Amino acid sequence: MTPSTLHDVRFIEPEKTRNYLNEDYGVFSWLLTKDHKRIGILYLLSVTLLFFVGGFFAFMLRLELLTPEGDLLTSDTYNKFFTLHGIVMIFFFLIPAIPAALGNFILPLMLGAKDLAFPKINLLSWYIYMTGAIFGIYVIVTGGVDTGWTFYTPFSTQYSNTHVFATTLGAFITGFSSILTGLNFIVTIHRMRAPGLTWFRLPLFVWSMYATSLVMLLATPVLAITLFLLMLERTLGVGIFDPALGGDPVLYQHLFWFYSHPAVYIMILPAMAVISECVAAFTRKKIFGYKFVAFASLAIAFLGFLVWAHHMFVAGISVYSAMIFSFLTMLVAVPSAIKVFNWTATMYRASVSWQTPMLYVMGFIGLFTIGGVTGLFLGAMGVDVHVHDSYFVVAHFHYIMVGGTVMGYLAGIHYWWPKITGRMYPEWWARLSALLIFVGFNLTFFPQFLVGYVGMPRRYHAYAPEFQVLNVLSTAGATVLAAGYILPMFYLFWSLWYGRKAGSNPWGAVGLEWATSSPPPKENFHVTPVVTWDAYDYPAFLKAMRETQNV
Amino acid sequence: MRSDFPLFPEQASTVAPYVDALYLFLVGITGLVSLLIWIAVFYFAIKYRRRPENELAEEIEPPQMLEIAWTVIPAIIFVGIFVAGAWVYFHINRVPDDALDIYATGRQWMWKFQHPSGQREINTLHVPVNRPIRITMASEDVIHSLWFPVFRVKADVLPNRYRTMWFEATKTGRFHIFCAEYCGTQHSGMIGWVEVMEPTAYQRWLAGGAEGSLASQGEKLFQKYACHTCHTNEATGRGPILAGLYGKQIQLTNNSRVLADDNYLRESILNPQAKIAAGFQPIMPTFQGQVNEEELIKLLAYIRSMPAAAPVVAPPTASAGPAATQNKGTVQ
Numbered sequence: 001m002t003p004s005t006l007h008d009v010r011f012i013e014p015e016k017t018r019n020y021l022n023e024d025y026g027v028f029s030w031l032l033t034k035d036h037k038r039i040g041i042l043y044l045l046s047v048t049l050l051f052f053v054g055g056f057f058a059f060m061l062r063l064e065l066l067t068p069e070g071d072l073l074t075s076d077t078y079n080k081f082f083t084l085h086g087i088v089m090i091f092f093f094l095i096p097a098i099p100a101a102l103g104n105f106i107l108p109l110m111l112g113a114k115d116l117a118f119p120k121i122n123l124l125s126w127y128i129y130m131t132g133a134i135f136g137i138y139v140i141v142t143g144g145v146d147t148g149w150t151f152y153t154p155f156s157t158q159y160s161n162t163h164v165f166a167t168t169l170g171a172f173i174t175g176f177s178s179i180l181t182g183l184n185f186i187v188t189i190h191r192m193r194a195p196g197l198t199w200f201r202l203p204l205f206v207w208s209m210y211a212t213s214l215v216m217l218l219a220t221p222v223l224a225i226t227l228f229l230l231m232l233e234r235t236l237g238v239g240i241f242d243p244a245l246g247g248d249p250v251l252y253q254h255l256f257w258f259y260s261h262p263a264v265y266i267m268i269l270p271a272m273a274v275i276s277e278c279v280a281a282f283t284r285k286k287i288f289g290y291k292f293v294a295f296a297s298l299a300i301a302f303l304g305f306l307v308w309a310h311h312m313f314v315a316g317i318s319v320y321s322a323m324i325f326s327f328l329t330m331l332v333a334v335p336s337a338i339k340v341f342n343w344t345a346t347m348y349r350a351s352v353s354w355q356t357p358m359l360y361v362m363g364f365i366g367l368f369t370i371g372g373v374t375g376l377f378l379g380a381m382g383v384d385v386h387v388h389d390s391y392f393v394v395a396h397f398h399y400i401m402v403g404g405t406v407m408g409y410l411a412g413i414h415y416w417w418p419k420i421t422g423r424m425y426p427e428w429w430a431r432l433s434a435l436l437i438f439v440g441f442n443l444t445f446f447p448q449f450l451v452g453y454v455g456m457p458r459r460y461h462a463y464a465p466e467f468q469v470l471n472v473l474s475t476a477g478a479t480v481l482a483a484g485y486i487l488p489m490f491y492l493f494w495s496l497w498y499g500r501k502a503g504s505n506p507w508g509a510v511g512l513e514w515a516t517s518s519p520p521p522k523e524n525f526h527v528t529p530v531v532t533w534d535a536y537d538y539p540a541f542l543k544a545m546r547e548t549q550n551v
Numbered sequence: 552m553r554s555d556f557p558l559f560p561e562q563a564s565t566v567a568p569y570v571d572a573l574y575l576f577l578v579g580i581t582g583l584v585s586l587l588i589w590i591a592v593f594y595f596a597i598k599y600r601r602r603p604e605n606e607l608a609e610e611i612e613p614p615q616m617l618e619i620a621w622t623v624i625p626a627i628i629f630v631g632i633f634v635a636g637a638w639v640y641f642h643i644n645r646v647p648d649d650a651l652d653i654y655a656t657g658r659q660w661m662w663k664f665q666h667p668s669g670q671r672e673i674n675t676l677h678v679p680v681n682r683p684i685r686i687t688m689a690s691e692d693v694i695h696s697l698w699f700p701v702f703r704v705k706a707d708v709l710p711n712r713y714r715t716m717w718f719e720a721t722k723t724g725r726f727h728i729f730c731a732e733y734c735g736t737q738h739s740g741m742i743g744w745v746e747v748m749e750p751t752a753y754q755r756w757l758a759g760g761a762e763g764s765l766a767s768q769g770e771k772l773f774q775k776y777a778c779h780t781c782h783t784n785e786a787t788g789r790g791p792i793l794a795g796l797y798g799k800q801i802q803l804t805n806n807s808r809v810l811a812d813d814n815y816l817r818e819s820i821l822n823p824q825a826k827i828a829a830g831f832q833p834i835m836p837t838f839q840g841q842v843n844e845e846e847l848i849k850l851l852a853y854i855r856s857m858p859a860a861a862p863v864v865a866p867p868t869a870s871a872g873p874a875a876t877q878n879k880g881t882v883q
């Protein structure tokens with residue numbers, strides 16, 4: 001049959017029953033796999049587990065903050081919980097989540113490749129990640145750590161008597177897994193593209209992943225160095241940050257943010273990558289301003305390296321250097337704005353579907369916009385002096401990291417779920433959970449902007465009574481949010497057995513990952529694809545599929 | 552639960568209106584842009600919703616001008632925000648010349664304040680209204696951050712050097728002081744109150760018992776730590792003459808020069824080997840670990856109070872603050 005619409009597109013599937021999931025069975029077929037898809041699944045399971053660990057801490061924090069007094073947890077426990085929440089969420093969830101789980105699975109498929117360039121290194125990176133995570137879990141069960149995820153000196157080097165060493169070692173080790181993933185992606189994107197898949201035919205997902213990988217590769221070593229120096233100082237008393245030994249604690253902050261600001265982009269660029277794909281798929285349209293969006297990713301990656309000291313406007317840097325960093329911070333906002341405008345414009349005269357991934361896209365655009373513009377508040381130095389280290393900042397980065405990255409992650413999970421598992425998730429349940437997450441999220445974090453501006457500092461175990469009402473709202477929101485996150489665990493699991501069979505292209509989307517069976521065979525494609533169409537070019541894709549299926 | 556809950560902090564300093572104006576301006580402009588984006592998203596999502604299921608969108612060639620417009624216009628707005636932010640920041644950092652000096656020491660987990668006339672208080676700070684106040688501060692242990700939300704100012708307090716911040720209160724009353732930089736177990740307990748008083752009330756408060764001005768207390772310490780054995784008032788002393796030193800350029804043995812400001816004095820006492828004054832031997836012992844932050848503030852007040860010309864030590868005055876030459880206009 002010749003396909004007349006996208007839904008009829010069926011790539012030739014010679015052995016429909018054989019796929020990467022039923023190719024082999026047994027624990028070792030997973031633990032020793034070199035298949036990027038299986039490694040993607042390993043990552044998916046591990047980051048999901050750690051997401052719920054981090055989420056547990058967050059929920060306990062919110063419960064504590066229901067009342068102004070520090071009554072539920074002791075101060076030390078509270079401090080450990082917000083530290084662990086930050087560390088687990090950032091190092092073990094947000095950074096690897098989209099690139100290592102979804103990216104691993106999808107990137108080679110999008111490129112029409114059989115695997116990543118270095119399959120063994122890919123597996124190694126998962127083991128390195130797990131080693132780091134085991135340090136993290138060891139720290140959690142043996143008493144925790146209380147430095148904040150930022151490990152500021154001299155508190156972390158001389159004053160904290162918790163497991164700083166094991167924690168930083170864990171973060172240090174995990175860093176290498178993202179370096180290896182970045183390296184693997186870069187080489188793969190350069191070397192493994194299918195015939196005809198030129199740079200400007202690449203899906204924007206790939207551009208964004210490429211930019212992410214560059215940042216991973218270039219910034220993460222600085223984190224490794226910084227944490228290494230910190231460990232040296234803590235164990236051997238080498239005076240780098242310790243003022244008593246002639247060191248400078250502010251130097252630590254420079255080094256730390258030199259990594260950790262770019263790390264923000266390691267976390268958000270992949271979400272933008274997913275959003276671009278979903279916008280195209282659920283509007284059935286070419287992304288408006290493809291090249292602008294592609295180059296915006298690279299611009300973000302580049303400028304992201306030049307703004308670190310905007311975290312330090314009140315930390316004791318000179319007025320003039322603060323000015324330079326503030327100016328550059330304003331510039332880095334431009335490419336993000338470009339992306340938002342282009343995604344929105346793509347919806348103009350499109351065919352907009354209201355399926356779950358698109359709901360997440362709309363949520364992402366809404367929340368990321370708030371997160372982004374409040375970043376301008378923080379970049380404007382005069383306002384930052386007041387709101388720095390207040391709940392305003394907490395709200396801002398949760399709008400980016402949760403409203404942005406987690407929304408993007410969930411959009412991606414739902415979008416590629418049929419490809420990964422071969423089954424459809426139940427649409428109405430998924431819509432319900434997307435709605436819960438959107439409402440719960442705003443209720444949790446919007447009040448924090450207000451309470452921050454009024455004067456509530458972050459990382460406070462007990463707070464002034466006049467902040468309570470807003471905190472109660474926030475905790476109420478967190479409860480709804482938690483429900484929204486737990487729901488997918490059930491229906492996605494359910495769908496593995498009872499979900500409708502997906503078929504190769506359930507969305508009628510373009511892109512090579514939809515031109516193979518679901519789940520894909522071990523080697524991804526039955527026939528190596530030849531690309532003759534531009535990214536998201538629906539008519540051309542359709543035509544190409546027709547021709548393939550006519551032969 | 553309290554029924555009154557503020558959604559906006561009180562404005563109680565001269566800079567607060569500027570910060571708030573900028574903040575509200577940002578709320579307005581970014582709120583407007585965000586609103587337009589949301590409306591567009593919703594409108595398109597409804598107007599162009601997919602029907603029938605296998606519908607394909609029509610392809611439109613995006614006009615290049617539009618891309619350029621939404622790159623350039625935001626960039627201009629963002630740079631405008633930068634300029635406004637920088638202007639307010641300068642304002643926040645430019646210490647007026649006639650500021651009254653107060654010294655703050657952060658330590659796990661309390662704020663200690665010292666007034667030039669010798670008063671010392673913990674977690675409470677008395678200041679007069681309508682008078683610029685400059686706070687010179689350091690930490691005894693980890694990094695803290697002194698925040699006065701109603702004044703809209705905050706600065707990190709570092710263990711290795713002095714930093715200054717200033718404000719001029721415009722309202723009398725009792726307002727929060729918070730530590731904003733996480734500093735360990737009782738971080739959220741490192742809080743206090745600033746009592747802004749009418750100048751007469753403040754004078755009355757100052758009159759209440761102190762063991763002499765900071766400078767005179769410093770003079771006692773100068774004897775106690777035997778500084779005077781080397782730092783005499785004669786050129787023949789083993790150490791340099793300290794009278795008149797403050798605010799001067801000092802020639803060092805390595806031929807460079809430094810400004811003798813608070814941070815230089817601090818370093819000279821805690822880490823004397825770091826910079827050696829020309830013509831002297833590096834014999835001064837370190838007082839790190841002996842002289843605590845509060846004593847240091849007193850010693851500095853005493854050194855600052857030594858007049859340049861007079862050979863004998865003059866009675867210290869209450870207004871002995873860092874001279875106006877000290878890195879004015881910047882947070883150090």
Ligand SMILES: [Cu+2]
Nearest residue numbers: 261307308311
């Ligand atoms: Cu940053």
Ligand SMILES: [Cu+2]
Nearest residue numbers: 730732734738
């Ligand atoms: Cu603190």
